[in-house]
Amino acid sequence: MAKRRTSGIQRRSRASEEALSRRVGSGGAGGIDMRILILLGILVIGAVILVVVLLFGGDAGTPLGQRQRDDGGEHTDSGCQIGNYSSNPPTSGCHDPTPLNWGVYTSAAPANVTQTIHNLEHGGVVIWFQPGQLDEAGISALTDYVRGENQTNRYKVILSPWIGQDFGHAVAVTSWNWLLYLDSADVGQIRDFTSDHYGDAPESGGGPGPPG
Numbered sequence: 001m002a003k004r005r006t007s008g009i010q011r012r013s014r015a016s017e018e019a020l021s022r023r024v025g026s027g028g029a030g031g032i033d034m035r036i037l038i039l040l041g042i043l044v045i046g047a048v049i050l051v052v053v054l055l056f057g058g059d060a061g062t063p064l065g066q067r068q069r070d071d072g073g074e075h076t077d078s079g080c081q082i083g084n085y086s087s088n089p090p091t092s093g094c095h096d097p098t099p100l101n102w103g104v105y106t107s108a109a110p111a112n113v114t115q116t117i118h119n120l121e122h123g124g125v126v127i128w129f130q131p132g133q134l135d136e137a138g139i140s141a142l143t144d145y146v147r148g149e150n151q152t153n154r155y156k157v158i159l160s161p162w163i164g165q166d167f168g169h170a171v172a173v174t175s176w177n178w179l180l181y182l183d184s185a186d187v188g189q190i191r192d193f194t195s196d197h198y199g200d201a202p203e204s205g206g207g208p209g210p211p212g
Contacts, residue, residue, distance in 0.1 A: 023081070063196040064189065065180035068092070072142045073121055073202055088167045089128050090117055091174045099124075103150055103211045104143050105160040112160055117170030120176045123204030125194045127186075131161050133170040140186035142171070145187045154198055155210045174202035 069086045071093030080094035095117035102124065105112065116126045127142060134142075146159040162172070169181040173190050175197035182189060 029180055063178065064176075064193045065197070066169060066181060068177050068179050070177050075118075082113060082164060087179050088165055089113065089126075089162065089174055089179070091177050091179050093117060095121070099208060100158060101207070101208050101211060102156055102158055104146050108161045108163045111212050112161070113164060116158060116160070116174075118206075119156070119205050120174060122156065122206030123176070123199040123201040124158065125198060126158045126174045127171045127190060128160060128161070128162040128167075128172045128174070130166065130170055134185060137204065138170065141185040142190075145190060149194070150211045154194065155195065156198065162212065174201055 029170060031090065068091045071084075071086055074099045076078075076094055076096045080096075082090075083184060085093050090113065094114070096111065096114040097118070098115060099118035100112065100115045100123060102119070119126055127146065129139060129142060131139075142159050146157050149155060149157040167181065169183055171182040171185060171190075173180040173182065173193050175193070178193075178197050180189065180193045
């Protein structure tokens with residue numbers, strides 16, 4: 001009789017071990033399921049991030065400013081009619097055969113306009129300001145910016161007061177076929193505009209060379 005009781009205990013022990021083994025096995029399957037859920041969660045988060053970038057970051061590569069009509073690049077010694085340009089200030093069109101030197105100008109002449117179009121054709125950026133609409137601090141900020149750029153490899157920048165027809169803003173930043181109006185000396189925007197358009201012109205290798 002003692003032997004039968006012992007064998008019964010052994011059978012119950014083996015049954016308990018098998019049950020425990022099944023529970024452990026089901027726990028392992030649960031672990032695999034959890035990993036799948038984590039992977040799916042990561043994929044969902046990635047999809048959400050992609051949608052946000054497409055919706056709100058789609059314009060990150062759009063150049064700053066407004067694209068202007070190309071008025072051509074005629075060189076003439078006989079003078080150009082200022083009123084014939086399609087933008088104010090002009091960003092292309094008839095111009096003087098000789099560009100201005102890069103740098104800061106404290107006074108302006110009508111010839112500056114037709115000369116600086118040639119500077120734009122050579123890949124430069126010209127910043128015009130209307131003295132009556134910009135204070136001394138603003139002019140000083142623009143001056144410092146241009147002089148700083150003139151000392152770098154991106155030296156093709158000009159600053160000049162504007163004496164032509166009022167363009168309705170304190171500052172106009174121009175490159176070949178591009179124009180940006182500003183109501184203040186926003187150097188950050190000017191720097192971004194320059195980064196977007198510097199050297200993007202028909203004769204970007206043209207001179208003059210660096211100032212000084």
